[in-house]
Amino acid sequence: MRAPLFLISLALSSAACSDGAEYAEKAGVGETATTTANAPTGEDSAAEPYSSEEETDRYQFAYSWPSEVAGEPELAALLRTKADAMLAELRGEADEDWNSAAGQEWTPRQHSASEEWKVVADLSGYLSLSGHLATYSGGAHGMYGMQSLVWDREAAVAMKGIELFNSPVALEQALGKRLCDSLNAEREERRGMKVEEGSEDMFDKCPGLDEANVLVGSSNGRTFDRITVYFGPYVAGAYAEGDYELDFPVTASVIDAVKPEYASAFSVNR
Known part of the structure; x- marks a missing residue:
């Protein structure tokens, strides 16, 4: 099983004096890009959770939400937009890092970004979620945090708690x-x-x-x-x-x- 992104970030930060090849080995990074997704399909799609992962030698990305979100198509579309924006930013920053290292005697560390949404409360009119975020961009350590999202089912509006x-x-x-x-x-x-x-x-x-x-x-x-x-x-x-x-x-x-x-x-x- 692939290690969670935040564990990879910790592994990277604990080896600050290692070179790029050693980072790749510690993180289990291969040369081939891989993308996996578990998207809702079929008649029971509303009850299916969503998860997506993508990995290259430059970055690793993961995004997921539970079945309660999948049952709210407009909310799922909103989170998909957030996921796309996060992935685009991750790719851009990783490419910038690698491009700046071209011709140099060092290899950048693999970047990572992930967000996992979890249910805090599921009420008749509202769905309260927590978004667990982890990122790493090559520094001494990664960053992590948690954000709030409340979905107003009647108004079809997302807001912070x-x-x-x-x-x-x-x-x-x-x-x-x-x-x-x-x-x-x-x-x-x-x-x-x-x-x-x-x-x-x-x-x-x-x-x-x-x-x-x-x-x-x-x-x-x-x-x-x-x-x-x-x-x-x-x-x-x-x-x-x-x-x-x-x-x-x-x-x-x-x-x-x-x-x-x-x-x-x-x-x-x-």
Whole structure:
């Protein structure tokens, strides 16, 4: 089985002094380009997940979404457009890297990009998704992250989770002290030391939700009653600390921060 892209990225970053041939060997890169896809076909296409992979000596690409997305043709078309754009950008950057190395005594490292969409909540009117992204472009290490997408089934509109709220600041105020307290508790556990109150260190401060991705979830299958605040690498801590994923129940104050047109989709977590 081929190694996931993020593992390949880690393998590449751990061998920063190796040459291109060694990178290719570690990543299992062959000389022949390969493309595989599992696209929905036949009468049961609406229930089939989608996945696509493409690999050459210059890049490796993977993109997928679950069957719930396949059941929403307009959403599937939107994600296919995103996938095409990601692949085009990956190819362009890889080609630029290889072209600049022409005639040189070094071989660029294989680039990679992948995104896997997963279901966070599947409600009658909305489908909430998380997109898990990983990229590598030849540096010391790859990058990764998670993004939010909420599909409004009636309006056939895709939006970020934070767009269900009046503003990032409104949700930030609704969460209040819980946001920073939860983040600092995670920081202290990972760092093994207390976060000093009033510290001017950028990784000790509490980032605003304009720097986060907000996912909306459900524990009852009927309404959104929980949210996740996601801070990617370098946002709330150094790269070595990883990302921060903080979960909160929906409260009355959180519902007050929701845009009126989406308020009926939320309930207090009991």
